Amino acid sequence: MPSTFDTVANIIAETCDIARDTITPDSHAINDLGIDSLDFLDIAFAIDKAFGIKLPLEQWTQEVNDGKATTEQYFVLKNLCARIDDLVAAKGK
Amino acid sequence: MRIEYFQLIDRIIDLNLNDLTIRVEANVPTECTIFEGHFPGRPLMPGVLLIEAMAQASGWLIIGRTKFAKMPFLAALKEVKLRTFVTPGQALVVNAKIMHEGSGFALTEAEIRIDGKMVCNADITFRVVDFPPGDFVKHMHETAKRIAFPMEVATHG
Numbered sequence: 001m002p003s004t005f006d007t008v009a010n011i012i013a014e015t016c017d018i019a020r021d022t023i024t025p026d027s028h029a030i031n032d033l034g035i036d037s038l039d040f041l042d043i044a045f046a047i048d049k050a051f052g053i054k055l056p057l058e059q060w061t062q063e064v065n066d067g068k069a070t071t072e073q074y075f076v077l078k079n080l081c082a083r084i085d086d087l088v089a090a091k092g093k
Numbered sequence: 094m095r096i097e098y099f100q101l102i103d104r105i106i107d108l109n110l111n112d113l114t115i116r117v118e119a120n121v122p123t124e125c126t127i128f129e130g131h132f133p134g135r136p137l138m139p140g141v142l143l144i145e146a147m148a149q150a151s152g153w154l155i156i157g158r159t160k161f162a163k164m165p166f167l168a169a170l171k172e173v174k175l176r177t178f179v180t181p182g183q184a185l186v187v188n189a190k191i192m193h194e195g196s197g198f199a200l201t202e203a204e205i206r207i208d209g210k211m212v213c214n215a216d217i218t219f220r221v222v223d224f225p226p227g228d229f230v231k232h233m234h235e236t237a238k239r240i241a242f243p244m245e246v247a248t249h250g
Contacts, residue, residue, distance in 0.1 A: 058197040
């Protein structure tokens with residue numbers, strides 16, 4: 001079974017036509033990979049489907065806009081994957 | 094249909110929030126200045142307006158789903174197929190179904206049929222956001238009334 005990171009990295013590579021080997025756990029989806037908000041909708045859709053969850057993008061965006069969180073907390077891939085794992089775990093409870 | 098006002102939908106026939114589907118009527122007018130240029134001597138309903146009709150039908154479905162709490166804005170199109178010409182005076186039936194509801198976005202599949210035959214279809218992505226301030230939501234309620242939006246369905250599910 002692929003890791004959360006592998007699944008997410010493959011989704012990003014396929015959705016945004018980014019070379020898979022340039023995507024690392026420390027990549028920032030926006031600042032490093034240049035993914036814009038529209039492309040991120042496609043990624044969110046694919047992640048929602050792959051993991052059976054609903055990424056809370058509205059909440060994350062609000063927190064960033066309010067200064068309560070940084071984009072790094074949500075969009076650096078290792079952090080994004082940790083949040084996906086949390087959502088998957090919460091789903092099973 | 095009043096193309097010049099971008100009113101592509103005439104009437105909602107069915108809004109089913111259990112199946113997440115909508116069906117609407119959209120009758121192409123027999124006369125419109127757009128047909129004078131598109132094209133002289135061969136009037137055709139522009140494909141972009143067929144796409145807009147599918148987007149508007151999808152949009153009313155999403156508005157119903159959110160019980161008038163959110164406004165969908167067209168964000169992306171995929172797999173658009175314009176299968177045959179649509180001409181003035183034809184009666185369109187537009188169907189749409191929500192395929193995915195994300196956080197702040199939604200995806201629909203939509204199609205237009207004439208006499209049961211599919212003439213175009215598309216996968217459509219919307220950003221779903223709060224209504225813009227001002228009279229925006231009031232105007233949407235007025236439009237809802239004009240197109241027979243079943244408010245009781247959106248209110249009670």
